[in-house]
Amino acid sequence: xxxxxxxxxxxxxxxxxxxxxxxxxxxxxxxxxxxxxxxxxxxxxxxxxxxxxxxxxxxxxxxxxxxxxxxxxxxxxxxxxxxxxxxxxxxxxxxxxxxxxxxxxxxxxxxxxxxxxxxxxxxxxxxxxxxxxxxxxxxxxxxxxxxxxxxxxxxxxxxxxxxxxxxxxxxxxxxxxxxxxxxxxxxxxxxxxxxxxxxxxxxxxxxxxxxxxxxxxxxxxxxxxxxxxxxxxxxxxxxxxxxxxxxxxxxxxxxxxxxxxxxxxxxxxxxxxxxxxxxxxxxxxxxxxxxxxxxxxxxxxxxxxxxxxxxxxxxxxxxxxxxxxxxxxxxxxxxxxxxxxxxxxxxxxxxxxxxxxxxxxxxxxxxxxxxxxxxxxxxxxxxxxxxxxxxxxxxxxxxxx
Numbered sequence: 001x002x003x004x005x006x007x008x009x010x011x012x013x014x015x016x017x018x019x020x021x022x023x024x025x026x027x028x029x030x031x032x033x034x035x036x037x038x039x040x041x042x043x044x045x046x047x048x049x050x051x052x053x054x055x056x057x058x059x060x061x062x063x064x065x066x067x068x069x070x071x072x073x074x075x076x077x078x079x080x081x082x083x084x085x086x087x088x089x090x091x092x093x094x095x096x097x098x099x100x101x102x103x104x105x106x107x108x109x110x111x112x113x114x115x116x117x118x119x120x121x122x123x124x125x126x127x128x129x130x131x132x133x134x135x136x137x138x139x140x141x142x143x144x145x146x147x148x149x150x151x152x153x154x155x156x157x158x159x160x161x162x163x164x165x166x167x168x169x170x171x172x173x174x175x176x177x178x179x180x181x182x183x184x185x186x187x188x189x190x191x192x193x194x195x196x197x198x199x200x201x202x203x204x205x206x207x208x209x210x211x212x213x214x215x216x217x218x219x220x221x222x223x224x225x226x227x228x229x230x231x232x233x234x235x236x237x238x239x240x241x242x243x244x245x246x247x248x249x250x251x252x253x254x255x256x257x258x259x260x261x262x263x264x265x266x267x268x269x270x271x272x273x274x275x276x277x278x279x280x281x282x283x284x285x286x287x288x289x290x291x292x293x294x295x296x297x298x299x300x301x302x303x304x305x306x307x308x309x310x311x312x313x314x315x316x317x318x319x320x321x322x323x324x325x326x327x328x329x330x331x332x333x334x335x336x337x338x339x340x341x342x343x344x345x346x347x348x349x350x351x352x353x354x355x356x357x358x359x360x361x362x363x364x365x366x367x368x369x370x371x372x373x374x375x376x377x378x379x380x381x382x383x384x385x386x387x388x389x390x391x392x393x394x395x396x397x398x399x400x401x
Contacts, residue, residue, distance in 0.1 A: 026091065320344075334367065339364060340358070340360035
């Protein structure tokens with residue numbers, strides 16, 4: 001009931017007012033028609049009301065009445081009764097109509113309540129649906145976030161595996177490059193030797209090709225000459241057919257001359273080929289001789305250089321020994337026949353790294369050995385090598401003052 005009042009306050013107030021109006025109207029009508037109608041027959045007593053009397057038994061009194069007045073009174077009473085009946089019917093009809101209006105108002109209020117409840121139910125359904133969609137969206141977002149995390153982890157793992165694979169690949173590539181470098185060096189050495197061999201063979205092949213080309217040119221010339229000869233012979237044969245009788249002797253002579261010419265040319269060709277062969281062999285022998293001369297010259301120059309370097313080394317060691325002797329300080333009681341082999345480690349600038357005694361004869365005392373080592377240190381820096389090839393980090397020489 002309270003929900004109905006809250007939802008439809010205007011309709012409820014209208015219904016209450018209608019009820020109050022009907023009750024008020026009914027009360028007014030009842031007061032108008034509730035008094036009893038007193039009928040008095042007589043002209044004097046018909047208009048004034050009588051006080052109510054106690055219910056006492058009165059003696060019956062009779063009066064003489066006018067019949068016309070009675071009829072008028074009856075007619076008036078009937079009219080009043082008919083009016084009351086009509087008024088009651090009208091009031092009953094109005095009450096019925098008011099009841100119908102109240103029922104219609106209740107029906108409308110119930111319909112509005114039903115519609116409101118339906119709207120509220122639909123709103124609740126919409127809210128639940130929205131919450132379900134929101135929950136599904138949140139779940140989808142959570143699943144997407146989990147999938148994203150998994151993808152990130154997989155990506156990081158893949159990147160780590162790729163980095164390890166790249167590192168392994170880089171190490172393998174460096175090893176492969178090192179192996180290729182060594183292989184390339186060996187291959188270059190092999191190619192250099194093969195190139196030298198190929199050049200020699202190429203020179204021989206070129207000579208052979210030149211020879212073959214000359215032979216081919218000669219063969220082509222011979223072929224052309226033979227074809228020309230055949231053509232000529234064919235023309236000559238035709239001519240001979242026409243003039244066979246008359247030129248038989250000349251043809252025989254021409255054939256003989258041609259045969260002699262061919263033989264001469266063949267002999268000349270054989271001689272030319274032989275000469276070319278001899279020239280090619282001579283060129284090959286000269287090329288081989290030049291190669292041998294170059295090799296001998298290279299060996300000679302190498303030997304000469306080694307000899308010079310060896311001489312420079314001897315002189316270099318002699319200069320070092322001389323400088324050490326110049327820094328020798330003769331101690332007391334040292335035999336002039338004492339000698340020791342000294343081992344010296346030096347830098348390229350001649351500074352001494354270390355010096356020690358290796359072997360000494362029986363006359364070299366400990367004092368002599370120490371003095372020899374001191375002489376080496378006093379001689380620092382030692383003379384520098386005249387050329388880089390002469391330099392030796394380790395110097396070994398026999399020291400005898």
